[in-house]
Amino acid sequence: IKCNVYPTDASETRTVAFVHPDLGIGGAERLVVDAAVGLQTLGHKIVVYTSHHDPTHCFEETRNGLLKIKVFGDFFPRSIMGRFHILFATMRGVYLALAIVLTQQRYDVLFVDQLSSPIPILRLCGSRIIFYCHFPDLALSGRRDGLKRVYRVLFDAVEEWTTLMAHDILVNSHFTAGVFKSTFRNARGVSPQVLHPCINTAAYDTAPLVEQETELSRTVRGHVTLVSINRFERKKNIALALHAFGLLKDKMAQLHQGGGKGGCAGPAFGDVRLVIAGGYDGRVR
Structure with a gap:
C-alpha cells in the first residue's frame, strides 16, 4: 500500500x-x-x-x-x-x-x-x-x-x-x-x-479437531453447499442470498431439462444446500 x-x-x-x-x-x-x-x-x-x-x-x-x-x-x-x-x-x-x-x-x-x-x-x-x-x-x-x-x-x-x-x-x-x-x-x-x-x-497451524457428528455436518454431507456468513442485521441484506438461491433453482431446472447444450449431468437442485449463519447483536434494531 x-x-x-x-x-x-x-x-x-x-x-x-x-x-x-x-x-x-x-x-x-x-x-x-x-x-x-x-x-x-x-x-x-x-x-x-x-x-x-x-x-x-x-x-x-x-x-x-x-x-x-x-x-x-x-x-x-x-x-x-x-x-x-x-x-x-x-x-x-x-x-x-x-x-x-x-x-x-x-x-x-x-x-x-x-x-x-x-x-x-x-x-x-x-x-x-x-x-x-x-x-x-x-x-x-x-x-x-x-x-x-x-x-x-x-x-x-x-x-x-x-x-x-x-x-x-x-x-x-x-x-x-x-x-x-x-x-x-x-x-x-x-x-x-x-x-x-x-x-x-495461527488458527491453521494446529491439527483440526476430530470431526463430530452435528446437525450441520449431517445437513451438508454429500451436498453442494453454499454458505452466507453475516451478522443478522437488515443492512447485510441476507434476503439477497435467498433470492439468488431461488434463481439457482430455476437455472438448474432449465439445464437438467436440456435447456443448455446437451443438457447437464451435474447435481440436481435437491442436492444443493444454502447455509445462512452469523451472530446477532441485541443492541441492533
Missing part, C-alpha cells in the same frame, strides 16, 4: 492509533484487531480508541490485555426509539475525536475505521490519517421518504466531505472501490487502494 506512512527504515518504531466506533464482534472489528496486533508484533506502539467496548461481547485480544483499549463517549445512546442512528453515531465519533485531540498524545498515524466523522477534528493532531471504508453508509441507508430524505441529505454530505479529508483511503475490495467512486460524486481523481482484510494464520 503506497500511503507514504511507513518509515524508510523498517526498524523505526512508530506510534499508531486505531479509531473504531464500536469494538464488538464483526468483520470490521476483526480487521482492526488483526491489523493492530500485527503492527504491535512488529514493534510499533499501538492504541485502539473506541466509543463502545463490552468485555463480554468482543474479541479476546481486546480484553486480555494484549491491546491497549481506550473508550470515550459510551454514554451516548445508539438511537432514540430505533431512530436517528446516524445522528448519534456522528456525535459519538466527534466526541471520540475531541477526546483524542484534547487529552491524548500525538501519533504518527491514525487509522480511522468505518466512521469518517472524526477525521476533520483528528486532522488537528498533525498525524497522517488513513481511512478504511468498508462500504459507504450513503449506499446503505435504505428508503428515503419524507423527513428522512431531508435528514439524510445533511449526513450524506458530511460523510462525503469527511471521508475525502483523509490523507489515504483504503477499501476492502475492488467492488467497494467501484461503489465508492459511484457514490461520492466529488471524489473525482481519488482512487482508493484495495486492502483485503487479513486472516490470522
Whole structure:
C-alpha cells in the first residue's frame, strides 16, 4: 500500500492509533484487531480508541490485555426509539475525536475505521490519517421518504466531505472501490487502494479437531453447499442470498431439462444446500 506512512527504515518504531466506533464482534472489528496486533508484533506502539467496548461481547485480544483499549463517549445512546442512528453515531465519533485531540498524545498515524466523522477534528493532531471504508453508509441507508430524505441529505454530505479529508483511503475490495467512486460524486481523481482484510494464520497451524457428528455436518454431507456468513442485521441484506438461491433453482431446472447444450449431468437442485449463519447483536434494531 503506497500511503507514504511507513518509515524508510523498517526498524523505526512508530506510534499508531486505531479509531473504531464500536469494538464488538464483526468483520470490521476483526480487521482492526488483526491489523493492530500485527503492527504491535512488529514493534510499533499501538492504541485502539473506541466509543463502545463490552468485555463480554468482543474479541479476546481486546480484553486480555494484549491491546491497549481506550473508550470515550459510551454514554451516548445508539438511537432514540430505533431512530436517528446516524445522528448519534456522528456525535459519538466527534466526541471520540475531541477526546483524542484534547487529552491524548500525538501519533504518527491514525487509522480511522468505518466512521469518517472524526477525521476533520483528528486532522488537528498533525498525524497522517488513513481511512478504511468498508462500504459507504450513503449506499446503505435504505428508503428515503419524507423527513428522512431531508435528514439524510445533511449526513450524506458530511460523510462525503469527511471521508475525502483523509490523507489515504483504503477499501476492502475492488467492488467497494467501484461503489465508492459511484457514490461520492466529488471524489473525482481519488482512487482508493484495495486492502483485503487479513486472516490470522495461527488458527491453521494446529491439527483440526476430530470431526463430530452435528446437525450441520449431517445437513451438508454429500451436498453442494453454499454458505452466507453475516451478522443478522437488515443492512447485510441476507434476503439477497435467498433470492439468488431461488434463481439457482430455476437455472438448474432449465439445464437438467436440456435447456443448455446437451443438457447437464451435474447435481440436481435437491442436492444443493444454502447455509445462512452469523451472530446477532441485541443492541441492533
